[in-house]
Amino acid sequence: MKVERVIKYEAELDKDFSQWVVSVPGGEQIRDCIQCGTCSATCPLSIYMDYTPRKIILMAHQGFKEEVLRSFTPWLCASCYACMVNCPREIKITEIMYILKEKAIEEGMYPKRFPIPVLAREFTRMIVKKGRNPETKLIIALALRTNPLNLLKMAPLGLRLMKAGRLEIMTKSIKGKDQLKTMLQSLEATT
Ligand code: SF4
Numbered sequence: 001m002k003v004e005r006v007i008k009y010e011a012e013l014d015k016d017f018s019q020w021v022v023s024v025p026g027g028e029q030i031r032d033c034i035q036c037g038t039c040s041a042t043c044p045l046s047i048y049m050d051y052t053p054r055k056i057i058l059m060a061h062q063g064f065k066e067e068v069l070r071s072f073t074p075w076l077c078a079s080c081y082a083c084m085v086n087c088p089r090e091i092k093i094t095e096i097m098y099i100l101k102e103k104a105i106e107e108g109m110y111p112k113r114f115p116i117p118v119l120a121r122e123f124t125r126m127i128v129k130k131g132r133n134p135e136t137k138l139i140i141a142l143a144l145r146t147n148p149l150n151l152l153k154m155a156p157l158g159l160r161l162m163k164a165g166r167l168e169i170m171t172k173s174i175k176g177k178d179q180l181k182t183m184l185q186s187l188e189a190t191t
């Protein structure tokens with residue numbers, strides 16, 4: 001599914017976004033892209049992407065912020081590194097996909113109701129809050145934010161798993177949550 005918005009004028013491009021991309025480690029290489037298309041040709045998932053890896057690199061460089069961050073492409077990237085291995089300019093395309101995913105979550109611009117970014121955001125939020133992954137809550141949050149009807153379909157299985165003691169409703173926090181918070185903050189500061 002393509003993003004509907006079409007940029008008609010250069011003035012509409014977000015130059016700050018373009019500058020941000022080239023300022024992050026690895027991102028500066030996108031200036032060297034020759035648009036040969038090798039990455040798109042070698043990517044096993046490009047046929048499912050709304051914009052191919054070649055287009056994403058070009059659009060990120062030119063400042064198509066909204067189109068890039070709302071795109072499904074970074075979320076469909078399987079991190080197989082085929083594009084990176086074959087890129088004649090040794091551009092770290094896979095790493096750029098990671099950077100774009102982080103930015104999309106940070107800016108709340110990921111494709112809505114698409115399970116992969118929702119799962120990544122909820123998982124991170126719960127780890128920060130509890131220090132562990134509360135599976136039941138994660139499944140419920142994912143279903144509510146993507147396809148609530150799935151909850152009804154999954155309910156019988158969920159109940160069987162709960163009876164068997166494989167799913168817990170209550171999640172205990174880890175000890176030393178403050179230390180974890182400090183670690184996560186320092187990690188964020190270094191990235
Ligand atoms: S393979 Fe490398 S140089 Fe070629 S289009 Fe992709 S990113 Fe650009």
Ligand code: SF4
Pocket residue numbers: 039042043044045046053076077078079080081082083084093094097
């Ligand atoms: S790393 Fe991602 S973008 Fe690159 S070839 Fe693999 S799936 Fe495609």
